Amino acid sequence: MISFKEALKKVLDYKQDFGTEQIPLKMAMGRVLAEEVIADRDFPPFNRATKDGIAINYDSIATGQTTFKIEGILPAGVAPTLLSNTEQAIEIMTGAVVPDNADTVVMYEHLVIENGWATLIQNPTKGQDIHPKGSDRKSGETVLQKNTKITASEIGVLASVGKSTVLVKRLPRVAIISTGNELVEVGEQPLSHQIRKSNIHTLFGALSQEGIVPKEFHLVDEKEVIKEELANILYNFEVVLLSGGVSKGKYDFIPDVLEELGVDKVFHRVLQRPGKPFWFGKQPTIGTLVFSFPGNPASTFANYQVYFKNWLRSSLNLPNPKITVILEEGIPVKGDLTLLLRVRLKCADGRLLVSQVKENGSGDLTSLALTDGFIVLDPVKEFYEAGESVSFVPTKPLW
Incomplete structure (x- = not known):
């Protein structure tokens, strides 16, 4: 038996790189970037109005001017234009391109507009309410670092730079396996000596939160059946999570079967509670990792959270927060x-x-x-x- 700290270190020593894949932007939530993302244009790409109001040339105020003739309206999404007269103003909406010969926006709340004329009721500051071109990022600068976990914020940035598909770290192919003759399906009515499957559904839900959709299996308590099915599972998946069958009972065949299938045991039994009988190993020829958790619900759940999640984050080059x-x-x-x-x-x-x-x-x-x-x-x-x-x-x- 090894200590908890030693067991966790050994698990993390087996972190793996599963490569990369291109996926649609709408499927990228929660995934991990496998590339540095570069701005394909300035951010913002033009001097952008941040308030609804009027755009003016500030120099006109220096002469004492407080009333401006409005020469038009400039909504967002319209190509750049110019003030025909820098002593006049143009109404401008939030998000619109500020005319090149205007440098200040005054919001409606600081104006009185009557008969096509705008009068200042509060003196503006030069350059106010304009989001300057390139002030967030310049074209060619990095906007997202590699190994960043994609949240809703990153989705918006990726969309802004035209990333309709995203290069992300590939997630492992995972099989989850329940064991035991006492288990029946969720929709069945258990007999007095049976219980419904729960651990496998807990694992499915937990893995789904990581973006992994595992394949589910159930193994009955017959050694040769377990060996045959587990051999096929090891060959077709990169990670196997088992629940049950690793203690010292007469029908706990998993450790012996794994050994017969050539899976190298890294450790079996950890000085911890719950989850002491935890078994961890790797099939060296295929490369499949095996996390075999004790079957009690708290044991499976705790070992998943402590060992597998930390292993997965390390494999994806994400920090493990303390x-x-x-x-x-x-x-x-x-x-x-x-x-x-x-x-x-x-x-x-x-x-x-x-x-x-x-x-x-x-x-x-x-x-x-x-x-x-x-x-x-x-x-x-x-x-x-x-x-x-x-x-x-x-x-x-x-x-």
Whole structure:
């Protein structure tokens, strides 16, 4: 058995590069850029009005002029024009191109307009309410860095530079596997000795949040059947996530089958709770990675969040954020296991505080719905005091 920290380090040592792919812009949300994105024109591409009002030449004000004849209206989307007389004004709408011989925009709220004339009721500042050409980025400058995770903000930038398709990091082909004769489909009525599948659906939902649509499989508790099906799965997928079958029970065939299929064990069993029987390895010929989690719901969920998500982010060259929170109450730590405890999160006075979720062991599925994340308590001391900062692994959006 190895320590929690050693296990996590070993998993991250196996990060992989799955290459790149071109995808449509509308499918790029949540993906990771595999290229540097360059401005194909100045941003903004012209002197742009930022208010509705009039465009004037500021020099006319220096002579004491406060009333301007309006010579026309300039909406957004119209080609550049000129003031025919720099002592006059043109009405201009937000987003329109400011005439070359105008340098100031005065919004309607600072004007009185009557009979085609605009009178200032507040003196403007030269250059006000104009977004100057190239003031955000110049043509040829970098607007998005490689290895950036694409959010709605990046989508807008990509659209602005004409990226109808985007080069992104390819995500791994993932198989998720449930095991056990006691499991039935969600739509079935379980018998008294059966339960509905839940872990595989939890994993499916979690992977979907990462942009991965996995293939689902179920293996019955028959060793030869498991071996035959798992051999095919290993060949066709780059990552396999299993739930169940890795403990010491008579029907926990997964470790032996993986060994027979040539999967090199990196470790089996970690000094942590929940999720101690976690098995991790790699098939060296094919290159497939195997994350085999214990079957209890909290064990599968915690190991996915701690190990797989960190591995995936490392493989995509994304940072693994270190989040700390403050304990609302003291927590005793006994023995030599690292504890992954379910907690609720709240923000108070600018601080992130957590309190333990009441739970009934690693088989307690319903408590996960109340959980915002796990805190990680190493067995370096016997008691963590209220007010201490500890490591936090979120399982839901923080806000």
